């Protein structure tokens with residue numbers, strides 16, 4: 001079995017809680033951040049002693065809002081990641097930032113720790129929309145943050161956009177794409193809003209007070225996104241991700257290629273030595289469990305062959321290049337048509353999947369109903 005080459009570290013603190021967010025996060029103020037950083041270090045050491053690595057190629061510090069940590073809190077975190085995983089110029093080292101809460105001092109710390117990619121949560125460029133979704137930044141913060149990042153030597157930058165937001169029109173979304181394109185950013189991620197339970201939006205929806213755009217508009221937004229970005233020579237390489245050549249997210253490709261990775265931090269998920277696991281979510285519980293048990297597991301299980309085959313299909317189909325038939329055969333000693341033949345045939349006849357040479361992939365129509373396609377690969 002291949003050893004993990006990727007590490008995800010979760011920083012669950014935010015300066016403001018966005019109205020749509022169901023990630024594992026807490027309001028920053030009053031949290032035991034220094035203790036949390038120490039607990040992450042302990043968990044990393046424990047994970048590595050149980051499941052060694054040979055060479056780490058990608059690191060991703062996500063959240064939450066990692067950039068909400070102060071320089072004093074960030075420095076020991078970056079040091080411990082570097083030491084525990086003996087980082088030597090990883091191919092990709094990403095750090096998530098929210099516009100407006102990153103100083104030159106923090107950017108310089110990131111740079112010297114080897115971070116070479118920034119993922120910026122812009123989401124939208126309209127002040128009223130940003131307020132409506134509960135973001136803490138305004139439009140100018142997006143420009144300032146990108147300008148400082150470039151000045152400090154970061155050129156591999158990704159921005160996140162959202163569509164299907166309450167009160168958002170197709171024209172608003174086109175404006176956000178145009179403004180992003182003007183910034184000449186090499187990578188975009190764009191996600192449609194899903195109203196999740198236990199969010200402000202969920203409560204508003206239950207009261208009938210969430211004016212979501214009509215479904216046709218949401219479809220039009222995704223369509224326009226694909227057209228505008230591909231016209232500008234962005235490579236649409238995953239359902240929600242677009243990049244200039246050579247700027248695809250190597251870390252996220254680990255997930256879509258169904259490869260293993262360490263997941264560190266409260267609520268983080270990982271996949272090592274054939275086992276998928278989830279850590280406990282609440283911060284204090286996470287810290288206590290790390291100290292009492294080493295690994296703060298909520299759940300862990302050995303992934304069965306059937307589960308691995310399902311994952312190979314629905315994770316691989318997220319990529320526009322799709323699933324490699326020969327790789328599936330090498331991994332499982334079976335042909336994907338032997339396992340999923342009827343469904344592949346049906347989805348192909350419905351125009352949602354295509355089979356070309358060594359690849360099974362979504363068609364353009366399939367991209368719009370991807371989750372329904374994926375369900376057909378559950379055994």
Ligand code: SF4
Pocket residue numbers: 013014015016017018021022023025063064065098121
């Ligand atoms: S969307 Fe990001 S910044 Fe907003 S609450 Fe969620 S994790 Fe925090």
